[in-house]
Amino acid sequence: MRIFEPKIPYTKLTPQNFFERYAGAIEINNDNKPNIFQVIMEAIRIQDQKQFYPLIEELFGYLGFNCKATRAGDTNNRSDAYIIDDEHSIPIEIKSPTEVLYINNKSIRQAIENKTILLSRKFYNTNYTTTSLAVGFSYPADRSGVYDLVEDVYKAYGYNIGFISINDILEVVWDVLIKGREFNKERIIFLKGEFKCEN
Structure with missing residues (x-):
């Protein structure tokens, strides 16, 4: 069962219908974005x-x-999701909005742990420069210490730890699905710190 109830059967959905599922009567265009x-x-x-x-x-x-998400509460999988790739697999730490609104130090510490386990146990192929990702509803405040922690981890272990808000994921999905732009996946694969949307 899917998390949404689309207006037409999911198998017939075009990519643009992702936004139509929410927009209702609002026309899908940049003015209404x-x-x-x-x-x-x-x-x-x-x-x-x-x-x-x-x-x-x-x-x-x-x-x-x-990208493959694990089942919520599945303790057999340390990461909440994985981006699976022949060379650059990425563990993802996901914080749902009802769990915590902001990406925080705990999110980053868990992303570090996810990376360490993936490098050690080799569930999927990855390397040190490939990011370990934290995804949440909103970015942390500058004073949270998250940004310093990401830099400290890189200096100490050579890990790239990246984080991205749901709004910025939606921004790049909009660019791909609605504007027809091509997304450079290396912006995620080698992300360190906060993801920055391009204008």
Whole structure:
């Protein structure tokens, strides 16, 4: 069962229908983008792990990644999701909005642990420069210490730890699906620190 109830059967959905599922009567265009994003963010704000994890898997799929979310509460998988690649597999730590609103130090520490376990146990192929990702509803405040922790980990271990908010994921998905832009996947693969959207 999917987390949304699309207006037409999911097998018949075109990519643009991702935004139509939320937009209702709002026409999908750049002028209406702020209103559409407001509706989407309000809907996502109340999602728990069982809803949010599949959403993250879906959104990364639109960007060309083979992303697989684990089941919420599955203790056999340390990471909440993986981007699976022949060389640059990425463990993902996901914080649902009902769990915590902001990416925090705990998110980063868990991303570090995810990276260490993946390098050690070799579930999927990866390397030190490939990011370990934390995904959450909002970015941390500058004073949170998250940014310093990411730099400290890189200096000490050579790990790239990256983090991205749901709004910025939606921004790049909009660019791909609505504007027809190509997404450079290396922006995620080698991400260190906060993801920056391009204008």
